[in-house]
Amino acid sequence: MNHHQIVIVGGGTAGITVAARLKNADPSLDIAIIEPSEKHYYQPLWTLVGGGMFKPEESGRNEADLIPYGVHWIRKRVAVFAPSANTVTTDDGEAIGYDYLVVAPGIQVNWDQVKGLKEAVGKEGVCSNYSINTVASTWKFIRELRQGVALFTQPAGAVKCGGAPQKICYLAEDHFRRTGVRDNIEVIFTLAGPRLFAVDRYREVLERVCQRKGVEPRYRHNLVEVRSASKEAIYRHMDTDEELIIPYDMIHVTPPMSAPDFVSQSELAGEAGWVEVDKHTLQHTRFANVYALGDASSLPTSKTGAAIRKQAPVLAANLLGAMKQQPALASYDGYTSCPVVTGYDSLVLAEFDYSGQPAETFPFDQAQERFSMFLLKKFGLPAMYWHGMLKGRV
Numbered sequence: 077m078n079h080h081q082i083v084i085v086g087g088g089t090a091g092i093t094v095a096a097r098l099k100n101a102d103p104s105l106d107i108a109i110i111e112p113s114e115k116h117y118y119q120p121l122w123t124l125v126g127g128g129m130f131k132p133e134e135s136g137r138n139e140a141d142l143i144p145y146g147v148h149w150i151r152k153r154v155a156v157f158a159p160s161a162n163t164v165t166t167d168d169g170e171a172i173g174y175d176y177l178v179v180a181p182g183i184q185v186n187w188d189q190v191k192g193l194k195e196a197v198g199k200e201g202v203c204s205n206y207s208i209n210t211v212a213s214t215w216k217f218i219r220e221l222r223q224g225v226a227l228f229t230q231p232a233g234a235v236k237c238g239g240a241p242q243k244i245c246y247l248a249e250d251h252f253r254r255t256g257v258r259d260n261i262e263v264i265f266t267l268a269g270p271r272l273f274a275v276d277r278y279r280e281v282l283e284r285v286c287q288r289k290g291v292e293p294r295y296r297h298n299l300v301e302v303r304s305a306s307k308e309a310i311y312r313h314m315d316t317d318e319e320l321i322i323p324y325d326m327i328h329v330t331p332p333m334s335a336p337d338f339v340s341q342s343e344l345a346g347e348a349g350w351v352e353v354d355k356h357t358l359q360h361t362r363f364a365n366v367y368a369l370g371d372a373s374s375l376p377t378s379k380t381g382a383a384i385r386k387q388a389p390v391l392a393a394n395l396l397g398a399m400k401q402q403p404a405l406a407s408y409d410g411y412t413s414c415p416v417v418t419g420y421d422s423l424v425l426a427e428f429d430y431s432g433q434p435a436e437t438f439p440f441d442q443a444q445e446r447f448s449m450f451l452l453k454k455f456g457l458p459a460m461y462w463h464g465m466l467k468g469r470v
């Protein structure tokens with residue numbers, strides 16, 4: 077049986093960053109990443125791709141160029157975890173053994189949980205930033221709209237980067253204004269939740285942004301069906317269960333998401349399906365040689381790459397400590413960041429921890445919309461991602 081000292085499941089943001097941190101700390105480690113994809117995408121750029129600022133292909137790099145030097149790449153998909161036997165099994169039936177396991181396969185986008193969406197997305201005004209295959213359609217339909225209703229949705233439950241469904245709405249509104257068609261378009265942002273943002277400091281700013289832009293938020297609206305032939309969005313009201321119909325001319329859908337099925341069906345999962353880890357040490361609550369981080373983990377913070385930047389060094393330190401029989405000393409405080417783009421030249425950089433307290437980087441009020449922070453998102457953060465974070469340096 078193939079065996080490695082450390083096996084990492086998922087070579088995305090979290091898997092690559094952790095592998096790089098571990099290799100930097102000890103180049104002699106025998107590490108394997110199990111990852112089926114040939115390309116890795118910097119998903120935060122998809123907001124700007126949807127807003128017409130970048131081409132989809134500019135968000136991707138070859139996986140082969142990102143896997144740290146000396147790390148084995150197993151180009152397969154994991155199907156089954158057997159943590160009691162210290163093995164994972166890939167979808168071709170191969171069992172791979174490990175001393176330590178890091179689980180980082182990301183979140184699952186459930187396109188088929190909205191009736192009609194899978195067939196419609198990418199066509200006739202239905203678009204989504206949540207896949208490399210559909211993100212170009214967002215810019216196409218924003219650009220083509222001259223009049224009517226532009227609808228933007230956010231589902232119930234966790235999604236990648238909780239602020240991202242709003243960002244594309246604000247970009248679209250700004251585009252309509254800049255091209256002189258804003259007065260002919262009604263912009264509606266529907267969300268299943270009761271609030272625009274979890275942290276009050278930023279929520280208040282975003283409510284003012286909506287007001288200023290004339291974007292109408294409709295709360296407790298959960299999208300259940302897209303009828304593309306009649307251009308109708310069908311919702312269930314989260315409190316009353318009433319059916320609500322909103323006709324649209326273009327609709328940007330944020331699909332429901334969940335833990336990947338092979339995770340939620342495994343012994344590693346907690347009740348909600350995510351890999352159940354201690355929220356500070358990132359070590360599994362029942363299997364001591366298993367760790368998790370990123371979108372697939374149970375960490376009760378918003379699911380962002382920025383959070384992973386702070387989780388990865390904690391996980392690496394605790395795993396390396398465990399190899400030397402030391403206790404887990406490094407602790408993650410729940411830091412996450414959400415750069416909420418509010419237009420083509422403005423952004424609110426929300427940064428906070430588990431307690432919802434701001435954990436801001438810069439010495440000025442980050443709850444204000446700023447051009448400088450927009451430039452950070454457009455140019456600074458992608459450079460930091462490719463050259464710093466994925467190399468295990470920042």
Ligand SMILES: Cc1cc2nc3c(=O)[nH]c(=O)nc-3n(C[C@H](O)[C@H](O)[C@H](O)COP(=O)(O)OP(=O)(O)OC[C@H]3O[C@@H](n4cnc5c(N)ncnc54)[C@H](O)[C@@H]3O)c2cc1C
Nearest residue numbers: 086088089090119120154181182237370371379380381382
């Ligand atoms: C539109 C959009 C906007 C966003 N905006 C921001 C932002 O502004 N700031 C921010 O910080 N974050 C943002 N994010 C979120 C950020 O991209 C994710 O939180 C981050 O990529 C999660 O990293 P991950 O490693 O957990 O998952 P991913 O990077 O998605 O990687 C998971 C990897 O696991 C692999 N995998 C899946 N199943 C298996 C399997 N069975 N076996 C082996 N491998 C498997 C996949 O192929 C993939 O490569 C945004 C995301 C989107 C979609």
